[in-house]
Amino acid sequence: MRSTYAIKDFWKETYKTDSPIPFIITAQVVVFLVVHLFKLLSDTENMSTSVYAWVFEQGSLPNSFAHFIKQPWSILTYSFLYANIFNLLFDCLWLYFIGNTFLNLLNRRQFLTVYCGGALLGGALYLLFNEFPVFSSNSPYLNTSSMALGALIMSTTTLVPRSELRLFLFGNVKLYVLAAIFLILQFGYFFLNDKTAAISYSLVILTGYLFMQALKNGKDWSLVFKKRQKRKLKVVHHAAKRYASTNKQNELSNQEVIDGILDKISADGYESLTSQEKETLFKASKED
Template identity: 25%
Template sequence: MRRPSAYRYIRFDLIWIPAVKWLMIINVAIFILQGISGIRPFYDLGLVPRSIWHDGKIYQLVTYMFFHGGFWHLAFNMLALWMFGSMMERTWGTRRFLKYYFLTGIGAGISTFLFTINSTIPTIGASGAIYGLLVAYAVTFPEHTIYLYFFIPIKAKYFAMIFAFIEFMASIAQPFHGDSIGHIAHLGGMVIGFVYLKHHNIWIWFGKTLRKTLDRTQKRQRVKEEREKENIRQDIDQILDKINRVGYQNLTKKERKTLDQGSAYLRDREKQQ
């Protein structure tokens, strides 16, 4: 059955959809608490790729979605969440909407993790999930009209294609101009959302592949750390042998420094295990 032609245009009403409402409330509340407290825990709760595999902070793949770096960052994300999220939750239902929202948000975080695995710079924001919602809207309602910059009418499918192209080019150019925008996360959210909507079974393969990748990465890191510890132990043993022979007072400054730093390093590693 064909929908009335008027339905081809996005219609946003003031009816609050449950999941969208609570996602907006939580995001805004966290942003307000950041401002009141002055605390910006981006390195603990933002997505820091190195912390995920080195310190096991897997939870960052979820928590990073609820923190924003500034008012306009939050405002644009919440506006898009209300626009596209309300339509998708109304169409899919709350349960499927939330599953998709977190799937694309976490998937965007995983994309950032895989492409910047040793980075210590935090990524924050719901943008990955928001871009995923844009794709969902374009796939579900490809002929609907969206007003680009509120003035230029464009079909949803072309709107999503334009933004995908922009994010793709920006992610390629980012190493050269070095902006702080999470283009990889944006593109990752779009790609993962599209693949999920078109090929559900691929996620079984993707999950297995991701687990294997994480296991290999953690194994390599453990081997590297064990080698470092073994080298430090050998250096310390040599210094201790010298102490037994000639006494601590006859150590060089370099040997004393090596002994102190090596002992401290080994103690720290033992505490972390």
Template identity: 25%
Template structure:
């Protein structure tokens, strides 16, 4: 076992994991948003049925998901642009027990893959991957509805909704990051995460081969987005950085404790110019935070992307048994 492998196992067993109620837990926030939208749609349906009691068959057909799901028709989309955000958190289209069962299974898959991604890379990439996967899935959904002949006749009343598309992005991103990551390690050598991903994709787009379910193609689009996101990360490009910057800007907009950048760096005020002379050799301290940062880099890009300094830190940490 190499240095990076030993420390990956050390990190999983000793690092404090995110708890459900912990501030900044992106996975829990994503999970909570889906639950809130689910009950919002459910309550609106119950309220509508209650308000139309006694009307009988004269009551118009109503399903709130039409106001939350993204329509396949571009004209309808232009009238409901907010659906580009709400559709990825909304679940509907079914009735009673079937709706509850679908929602439960979707949230279990979301939590499973989100938890693994959180374990591998923390909170940073959960929302960006989920959103990008949902958007690319929506684009594929519209294209399929317009271009596939059996589906073209439904292009004026089709809707895409649910967390399956975003979850597919998380699943493939996790598998691309660490295909040999294992779950249920107490069962033999554990189950590789790629098997879990394959099972999820098979269940969710099994009807795609009949060309009668555009949602299945949307899930394929979401899966592609997860793969492309990690591929860009390994090239040193974070496509979700602007989302995180926007979030930080909004949260700090009215924060009196936010840090104001200094115009003159401290080193210009305190230190003098020594020319080419080096008064001492810089030896970086080996801290747990530094080790975690290096392990995160290994998870995203691989051990061979480490600098000589980072490899030396891992070697020193291994020798000092930190």
């Protein structure tokens, strides 16, 4: 009975929330296990053609548009493939900590815009640059979640650069320090192994920075994906007009408060906020 309750509590606390992070991490782990199960089967049955290699290739993003047309799903699957478990664990840890920092300040729609947008934009740029011989990649395909993760890390760091993460051996470390180390190392890896991916990665990071700068200036790019409710024709009385006018003024006033809180975070970090300001920011993100 206790184990049943424990499983239910885990499911409720992990998956029945507004956070998409558990679903992304679960998908990455499941894909890793399934793909490497094919590798195990190929090794034990001594197949002439490795099923693992075929599945891995089909899920990876090819370095030519002509090849991509034959497997268009790879623009979605390439960011879920991992060749070894250490890269998987490392990226999942980054996604967990940085993603939750992002969601503590902003909403789910904005998170998905940055993360999924980074993956799709990175893949599209990779295909585009490979069409030019001067940028053509030596690698046959691309498989990494670093495009999405890079956009997320840059956006979060732009919003709260002085936020801190507690590391086991080093104590509290500023987010901008960790972000700089991660982004530079990842860019260096791409530059040495796949210069086309390095160029695409740089532009994705820049886009993550521009997204957050635009948001600070009151322009939310993620609103493109917000569902618009159909307006119904109805009789509007003068009292309703006065209420609508008052409601509009309240919305503008609330937006000014949120903008002020975001400016304070950018200048002094999330820790500088009062409990009331944190609650206001949290409520605003849920309302969006």
